[in-house]
Every structure is written in C-alpha cells, then in structure tokens.
Amino acid sequence: MNIADCILYLYPNAKLFVDFEVMDRGAGPYISMWNLSAPQPSQAELEAAWLPALKSKKVAEIKSETSRRINETLPDWKARRHRDQVELGVTTMLPAADYAAKQQKCQSIRDVSNTIEAEIQALTDPELVSGFDIANHPAWPV
Secondary structure, three states, X not given: OOHHHHHHHHOXXXXXXXXXXXXXXXXXXXXXXXXXXXXXXXXXXXXHHHHHHHHHHHHHHHHHHHHHHHXXXXXXXXXXXXXXXXXXXXXXXXXXXXXXXXXXXXXXXXHHHHHHHHHHHHOOOHHHXXXXXXXXXXXXXX
C-alpha cells in the first residue's frame, strides 16, 4: 500500500511535503507530518482507500492514453482546419471520407476507453489493478 497515494485519494487537494509527509525508517511507512485541518486517517481508513486510489490512478492513465491515441489519429488542429475549409467552401486538405474514417476511429478509441475503465472498476485485487497494462490492452483499435 502506498500511504501517500491513499492520502491524496482521500484528500485530493492535499500537497505532499506541505500538508503531510510519509516516512519509512525500516519498520514500514508511516505519516510523519500532518498539517491538514481534517483528522489524520487511521490505518483502517488508509487500507480501505488503497483499492479505490489504485483504480483512480488507472482511470487517469486510461484517459491519458485515450487522449494520446485520439491526438495521434486526428489532432485538434487538423480537425479544426478541415471544419474551417468546409465552412469556407474551399478544397479540404483531408478528403471527406478520410476525415469521417478518422472520426470513427476516434469514437472507437473512446468506446474502448470506457470498456477498459469498466474492466478496472470490476477488479477487486489491488495486485491485478496495479499490473493492468493500459497501453498494451488488446482492445485498442489499430
């Protein structure tokens, strides 16, 4: 269990090394400083937060991977340029069929993102959540 991750999950606005510190002097990690007005979480509260904290980090990783894949497929500037050219009635740099195909791939990426997120949320073992490989998940469209 990563105590700092649990605290940041429980108190999203907390700042490590400002509001709290975690140390380990060989006997296991512990909260060495607590400056939040909220009560310091108990060991049981930290343990209960561990799985949701891991899942939250994985969901953020999924969203980052989704954004990367969408931007790789159809960068914002290219989509804006295409829409501007259509509105202006000029020849588009990207043929309409190619643009539609790229939009469809972006939607497929979003759909897979939702599926992977649901898989993460269904897991109950922290080890499985930690080891879940987002970037190489076989469901991502090629």
